[in-house]
Amino acid sequence: MPSSFKKYQIHFLLFIVILILSVLAYTQSGWDLVGDGFVQGLTILIRELPLLTAAFLTAGFLQALVKKEFITQWLGADAGIKGILLACLGGGLIPGGPYAYYPIASALLKSGAGLGVLIAFVSAKNLWAFSRVPLEIAILGTTITIRRFLITFLIPPLMGIFAEKLFGRRINNIREKI
Amino acid sequence: MNSATIILWVIAGVLLLFSWKDGTETVKRGGVLAWETTKQNGLLILLAFIIVGFVNILSPEELVRTWIGPNTGLLGILLAELIGMFLPGGPYVVFPLIAILFEAGAGFAPVITLITSWATQSFLTISFELPFMGWRFTILRWGMGLVIPLTAGIVAILFWG
Numbered sequence: 001m002p003s004s005f006k007k008y009q010i011h012f013l014l015f016i017v018i019l020i021l022s023v024l025a026y027t028q029s030g031w032d033l034v035g036d037g038f039v040q041g042l043t044i045l046i047r048e049l050p051l052l053t054a055a056f057l058t059a060g061f062l063q064a065l066v067k068k069e070f071i072t073q074w075l076g077a078d079a080g081i082k083g084i085l086l087a088c089l090g091g092g093l094i095p096g097g098p099y100a101y102y103p104i105a106s107a108l109l110k111s112g113a114g115l116g117v118l119i120a121f122v123s124a125k126n127l128w129a130f131s132r133v134p135l136e137i138a139i140l141g142t143t144i145t146i147r148r149f150l151i152t153f154l155i156p157p158l159m160g161i162f163a164e165k166l167f168g169r170r171i172n173n174i175r176e177k178i
Numbered sequence: 179m180n181s182a183t184i185i186l187w188v189i190a191g192v193l194l195l196f197s198w199k200d201g202t203e204t205v206k207r208g209g210v211l212a213w214e215t216t217k218q219n220g221l222l223i224l225l226a227f228i229i230v231g232f233v234n235i236l237s238p239e240e241l242v243r244t245w246i247g248p249n250t251g252l253l254g255i256l257l258a259e260l261i262g263m264f265l266p267g268g269p270y271v272v273f274p275l276i277a278i279l280f281e282a283g284a285g286f287a288p289v290i291t292l293i294t295s296w297a298t299q300s301f302l303t304i305s306f307e308l309p310f311m312g313w314r315f316t317i318l319r320w321g322m323g324l325v326i327p328l329t330a331g332i333v334a335i336l337f338w339g
Contacts, residue, residue, distance in 0.1 A: 163322060
């Protein structure tokens with residue numbers, strides 16, 4: 001594969017998705033809706049700019065601050081269960097959407113965090129998400145929220161442990177190929 | 179400005195203070211790293227947000243409502259996992275949608291599966307995961323995650339019918 005294509009393959013993929021969505025919008029109500037799609041996307045982007053800026057700054061300073069030894073000891077492949085639990089706690093506490101936590105996860109990956117730790121971080125963000133719970137209770141009710149939380153509570157650490165055991169040694173390959 | 183933004187700015191501020199204590203060199207390096215991440219991912223973020231915009235205006239609520247019914251057992255759970263992947267946007271958009279489905283008579287277990295699938299398997303999230311984490315991580319996490327909503331739904335059936 002030519003390197004320029006490799007560099008832009010994700011751009012290309014997202015572009016194709018936009019194209020498909022544009023066609024869907026066009027068949028639903030013509031060019032107006034296609035225009036609406038772009039305007040809506042840009043509006044949300046502008047609305048989220050303060051959050052994005054904070055996320056990128058956090059990711060940058062985190063990378064600059066955190067010493068290799070700390071990552072190796074606490075979040076590296078050899079950190080074991082304590083690294084995974086720490087990542088779960090961090091993931092559960094970090095607020096904001098995917099454009100906020102993936103830059104942070106990416107910074108941890110580049111700094112040397114292990115695969116299990118990263119999977120646990122993302123999974124806890126998705127399933128524990130403490131800052132989302134009040135909204136979930138308000139809209140879906142206490143019963144659904146508590147049962148959902150209890151059922152999925154053990155999943156983030158388990159995912160981390162399994163991922164580390166099964167694929168942990170591939171982390172360098174993953175790190176090189178971002 | 180919402181609370182997530184404020185909390186993240188506080189975290190960024192605290193990290194900046196620690197960098198400051200570490201020396202101006204660290205502050206500079208942090209700024210450069212933040213800027214490089216922004217430059218590297220700027221276009222991708224723009225594309226990802228356009229996708230979010232389209233998913234928002236295409237309003238798939240109607241489709242979702244016709245697909246999922248009450249007491250559908252395992253099939254309902256499978257379907258709920260699939261629908262969850264396509265649910266658009268953040269909790270402010272998705273939770274009200276799921277609440278409507280529940281009131282319309284969707285089963286308890288499919289609803290649990292739906293929330294879990296949206297949380298872990300959402301395709302919209304992948305538009306952000308791919309650029310930052312790369313193909314390999316994304317496929318691995320998403321692939322392993324496929325069993326989570328199903329398991330959650332089955333556990334819900336076992337405990338609460």
